[in-house]
Amino acid sequence: MKKNVALQELLEYVKEQKFKKGDRLPSERDLAGILGISRTTIREALRILEERGIVSARRGSGVYITKSAEAMALDENSYPPDEETRIKDQLEARFMITPVIIRCAAGRATEEEISSLRNCIVSMSRAIVARELRQLVDADCEFHRLLAAMTRNHKLIKIMDLLNTGNEIFWEYFIKNDEFVNNVIFAGFVEIVNAVKRKNGDEAAELAKRNIVNACEWLSRIKDTHYSDILGITKN
Amino acid sequence: MKKNVALQELLEYVKEQKFKKGDRLPSERDLAGILGISRTTIREALRILEERGIVSARRGSGVYITKSAEAMALDENSYPPDEETRIKDQLEARFMITPVIIRCAAGRATEEEISSLRNCIVSMSRAIVARELRQLVDADCEFHRLLAAMTRNHKLIKIMDLLNTGNEIFWEYFIKNDEFVNNVIFAGFVEIVNAVKRKNGDEAAELAKRNIVNACEWLSRIKDTHYSDILGITKN
DNA sequence: TAGTGGTCTAGACCACGCC
DNA sequence: GCGTGGTCTAGACCACTAG
Numbered sequence: 358m359k360k361n362v363a364l365q366e367l368l369e370y371v372k373e374q375k376f377k378k379g380d381r382l383p384s385e386r387d388l389a390g391i392l393g394i395s396r397t398t399i400r401e402a403l404r405i406l407e408e409r410g411i412v413s414a415r416r417g418s419g420v421y422i423t424k425s426a427e428a429m430a431l432d433e434n435s436y437p438p439d440e441e442t443r444i445k446d447q448l449e450a451r452f453m454i455t456p457v458i459i460r461c462a463a464g465r466a467t468e469e470e471i472s473s474l475r476n477c478i479v480s481m482s483r484a485i486v487a488r489e490l491r492q493l494v495d496a497d498c499e500f501h502r503l504l505a506a507m508t509r510n511h512k513l514i515k516i517m518d519l520l521n522t523g524n525e526i527f528w529e530y531f532i533k534n535d536e537f538v539n540n541v542i543f544a545g546f547v548e549i550v551n552a553v554k555r556k557n558g559d560e561a562a563e564l565a566k567r568n569i570v571n572a573c574e575w576l577s578r579i580k581d582t583h584y585s586d587i588l589g590i591t592k593n
Numbered sequence: 594m595k596k597n598v599a600l601q602e603l604l605e606y607v608k609e610q611k612f613k614k615g616d617r618l619p620s621e622r623d624l625a626g627i628l629g630i631s632r633t634t635i636r637e638a639l640r641i642l643e644e645r646g647i648v649s650a651r652r653g654s655g656v657y658i659t660k661s662a663e664a665m666a667l668d669e670n671s672y673p674p675d676e677e678t679r680i681k682d683q684l685e686a687r688f689m690i691t692p693v694i695i696r697c698a699a700g701r702a703t704e705e706e707i708s709s710l711r712n713c714i715v716s717m718s719r720a721i722v723a724r725e726l727r728q729l730v731d732a733d734c735e736f737h738r739l740l741a742a743m744t745r746n747h748k749l750i751k752i753m754d755l756l757n758t759g760n761e762i763f764w765e766y767f768i769k770n771d772e773f774v775n776n777v778i779f780a781g782f783v784e785i786v787n788a789v790k791r792k793n794g795d796e797a798a799e800l801a802k803r804n805i806v807n808a809c810e811w812l813s814r815i816k817d818t819h820y821s822d823i824l825g826i827t828k829n
Numbered sequence: 830t831a832g833t834g835g836t837c838t839a840g841a842c843c844a845c846g847c848c
Numbered sequence: 849g850c851g852t853g854g855t856c857t858a859g860a861c862c863a864c865t866a867g
Contacts, residue, residue: 395839397836397838403853414852414854415852415853416844417845419846442747449746450749510681512683516686520748522643594854594855595856596856621834622833622834630857636834650833651834652833652835652865653832653864655833656833
């Protein structure tokens, strides 16, 4: 994508021109001319830099550098939102957040809601048999959405919605191996529901964590990455 | 902004046309025509809906609804609840999520980022003296945003953004009492930064929790509600 | 092959900061 | 008033999906 190229060129340009923290960049229109690219695309690149906290735009004034060159160099390598990073971020976020929500949910769930969870698991099972990635992801989302709803906390529901986006990225790998999905992940979900039914929040949370640990280990095996790093850093 | 208007109209249109989960929306070009708006703007609105997990775009195929009507209604109602509920949800969510993120941040923060945290605290202090609610809330948001950025995890940053919305609701109460804000909350932030500097994630997380506990207790005193219920249910 | 989302472009107008 | 970032537009081409 050109915006990513623009982003790299922009960083290169900043380095060349020896811009420092606090300096003002050329205007968006000038940058567009300098880098031979449309202003819209430049803006998209700047937006990304702003998200990363490297740059800050002030209306009517200009775009300013807010991060030192050293800090920029430091996280330059850590930011390509490539597939590896997305998988890692997604798994880590789920590992950190989901158990907390499930622990809370276990204390507040009704019998009826637990039946809904069971129904979800049935859908999941069907999707696995039919090898329907989309249905599997949907069932997984629904499962987690229900758990979040049990907390009766609107904010937590929204957070779960956020966590529920972008999971295809690893389900895609899981669904390739029936045995793993069935005996490990799927069985894990069943155990979680049982723990929730017993209103044992701590156990449910622990099971949720273990499920993600298992997922990480399996992914590490079939890919050449070490997802298990996540666990050491964020141990609860 | 027109994209926000477009977003509302889009939701309205979906409701009118009785689109359901799994249905395909008209193409972006058609929607542009229907709503009388450029495709770029429509795309921006769709991007937001995609982030919220309401919709999912498939290249070469179309844009599909991924959330049931009930879930959408739930989402819509997630903000009109009464003030009590909003405060409770907000505090509870922060109590559950923030410590986990801070623990992770403590293990990955750079010296420079810690300086930024300190700067934030200075802004906060100034805002308190000037009794500027808006600046105080901004500084609080920035403080938490920085902490989330230290995790280097895009998802967690987004989650923190979500947590950062709607906090005016209790800052409004806090700012009325200088002594409390200064000696309890503000001092708590300073301690958190120190713990982060020592890379002591567990302590930082514990301090973050205690800060929210203190906030709950103080709110319970000045209002006739028992916010401390939150703590028993979600103890870690 | 026709239609879709993904990306990029050039140009326009607005709201705001600064001189 | 001038230059800035913020927003919107119409149109183009590409890569992909599906019939």
